[in-house]
Amino acid sequence: MKVKYKHYRGLLKSWDELFRQASEFATLVGNERLISISHSSDLSDGIVTVWYWE
Numbered sequence: 001m002k003v004k005y006k007h008y009r010g011l012l013k014s015w016d017e018l019f020r021q022a023s024e025f026a027t028l029v030g031n032e033r034l035i036s037i038s039h040s041s042d043l044s045d046g047i048v049t050v051w052y053w054e
Contacts (some may be wrong), residue, residue, distance in 0.1 A: 003035065007049040015046055022048040 006020050008021045018039075035051040 003051065004054040005049050005051050007016070007047055009047040011045050013046070018046055018048045022050050026050050026052075036037045 002036045003028055005021075008025075009016045010018055023035055026037060029050065033053045035053065036047045036052050037048065039046065041047070
């Protein structure tokens with residue numbers, strides 16, 4: 001298996017929107033393939049990353 005990721009980034013998106021998008025994707029990935037969800041910010045630039053097994 002290989003570790004993959006999908007990230008959601010947005011200067012103009014709210015944290016709620018970024019986490020909503022990430023959680024919808026994580027739900028599609030499924031509990032058995034999901035590794036984690038992480039986040040980071042730099043001033044007003046936010047990023048949420050979904051880590052999963054492929």
